[in-house]
Amino acid sequence: MPPKRQKLTIMVSSTVYGIEELLDRIYTLLTAFGYEVWMSHKGTMPVFSNRSAFENCIKAVEKCDLFLCLITPQYGSGREEDGISISHQELNKAIELRKPRWLLAHDHVVFSRKLLNDLGFAGQQRRSGLKLKNKASSISDLRLIDMYEEAILSQQPLRDRQGNWVQKFQTDEDAFLFATAQFSRYQEVEAFIKENFSDPSTVSDSINRKGEQS
Numbered sequence: 001m002p003p004k005r006q007k008l009t010i011m012v013s014s015t016v017y018g019i020e021e022l023l024d025r026i027y028t029l030l031t032a033f034g035y036e037v038w039m040s041h042k043g044t045m046p047v048f049s050n051r052s053a054f055e056n057c058i059k060a061v062e063k064c065d066l067f068l069c070l071i072t073p074q075y076g077s078g079r080e081e082d083g084i085s086i087s088h089q090e091l092n093k094a095i096e097l098r099k100p101r102w103l104l105a106h107d108h109v110v111f112s113r114k115l116l117n118d119l120g121f122a123g124q125q126r127r128s129g130l131k132l133k134n135k136a137s138s139i140s141d142l143r144l145i146d147m148y149e150e151a152i153l154s155q156q157p158l159r160d161r162q163g164n165w166v167q168k169f170q171t172d173e174d175a176f177l178f179a180t181a182q183f184s185r186y187q188e189v190e191a192f193i194k195e196n197f198s199d200p201s202t203v204s205d206s207i208n209r210k211g212e213q214s
Helices: 020-033 053-063 086-096 107-118 143-151 172-183 186-196 204-208
Strands: 009-013 036-038 066-071 101-106 166-169
Touching: 009 020, 009 053, 009 086, 020 036, 020 172, 053 086, 066 086, 066 143, 086 101, 086 143, 101 107, 101 143, 101 172, 107 143, 107 166, 166 172, 172 186
Parallel strands: 009 036, 009 066, 066 101, 101 166
Antiparallel strands: none
């Protein structure tokens, strides 16, 4: 009897506030397509008691096959001494590891960046002196713009940018449509990972190591 086929694991990284219903729908969608979905909102992230929340999240980024990140108008919590949120750290780690990644950014984040650029505050350094008022209604934190710029690899020359596609969304339906279009063809995604990110012999070799604790 042939060994049971291992599922590709996709990690969904985002804040939760305000998009609970969307995350529920994306989780149901991805599992229906055949993926193993790691999502903190659903309690499916691998968690070990000898690690901090940050360590568990970063380890999940290291071990997942695919990385889906939603940059919403809410920056999120769980910040350490460096001041950036858990989801921000997850994105940075995925970029560092050159994980196969798909990214969504809310229109409020994209528009806020364009507006600040037009006002002469392009780039993180020029924005460093700015501060949003308490309970700002557009975006909750200017570091969301940092996340967006890191996602599009804005600091790299245009010719060197790979994996810098970030899809803008306004509604839950926009985000749901993107997830459907990108992940519905499971076998094509699997072949893409196998050809570009895995040992050519098999995709499941790396998957089998996910349960190992380090």
